[in-house]
Amino acid sequence: MAKTFSLEIVATDRIFYKGECEHLVITAIDGLLGILAGHEPLVTALPAGELKYMVDGKWRYAAISDGFIQVMPDKSVILADSCELPEEIDIKRAEEARERAQEKLRQKQSIQEYYQTQAALNRAMNRLKVSQKHFK
């Protein structure tokens, strides 16, 4: 049995996961990051991306949108706006969101609007990617 550390994933609408975890892989702002038990203290921000964690030798996947992670010697905490299992993702809704965002990007927007739309597009694409990869 691999060494475990306690992991807590909290989304704005629920506690997504709370328990032991053997291995955690997250998408941080500058790339993938793997975390095992006994990782050094670390704080980093998470953009919309894929997340996987291993419980009892099995990988579990989730799609998360903006948040951050705090890794402490005894536990790790991920706080995110939303966190979904691949099977929970509403593909139709995500596709609609993607199209809406793409449509908006073609129009003239202020810089702020542009960033917001781009963020929305990223979230939608990420949802689609995760659900297509792990849930068929």
Next chain:
Amino acid sequence: MPNMREIRERIESIKQILKITNAMYLMSSSKLKKARKSLEATEPYFYKLQETIESVLEHTPHTRQMYFDRRSSIPPEKRKKGYIVITADKGLCGSYNHNILKYTEQELAKSADISNCYLFIIGQVGRQYFNNRNRNSSKASVDGEFLYTTQNPTLYRAMEIAQLVLDKFESGELDEVYVLYTDMVTSNLQETRTVQLLPFERRHFGKAQDGTMKKLPKASFLPSPEEVMSHLIPNYAKGIIYGAMVEAFCCEQQSRMTAMDAATTSAKDMIKDLSLLYNRARQAAITQEITEVCGGAASLNK
């Protein structure tokens, strides 16, 4: 003894009001159920966020990040303060609106120069209240383009609000930002509260219970503390605003429900009292009529 017709009309009108208050009671109780559910879902995030930020800041090395900028070059009384105030969109919810407005007034009164205060009001009632006040005398300025509703708070709305105040802070239009909202302590106890959003104050955090600074190992920040903070703080602001909005909405529904319940009960009491009065008046009228008839008959027999 009041007129019978008057009493009847009064009873009728009370019955009409009773119908309205009762309908509002039912509506707010079903809305409250929904709001409670979302509050329960959000609360763990809200508290965890505060707790985690606190512990993150304990491990943060000193940074020159702009959100930490305390604007020490500006004297305290000259600093522009922004207040995000969460009120209801409608009235008829007991003392809920009154409490938060009064609380806001108190907060505003604390600052040395009220013309340096900027209000961002979520909810129709507060907006109207402060707009009316402003017409009378020069007071804190209300952002007229800040139009957000309190109904069914969404993360997206919170994000927009957070973005707006962060932009204003960055550009120097605001030097301090506070959120004023009503917190649901228990289902019967509500409390108005202030949370300081910006600048990010480390002295709120980073102190142990006994007041001494904790010595903690520095955590590493990827890619750099500044970079992480510039992501983390907008996220934090969004989370705090969203949490406050959810709390306030739940409080609003709760107080509306209580107020409408009380109104319905007292309407029923009034109807009871008035019908008693009505019956008495009717009885008196009948008695009088009989006396008159008897009197008339007796005078004929003479």
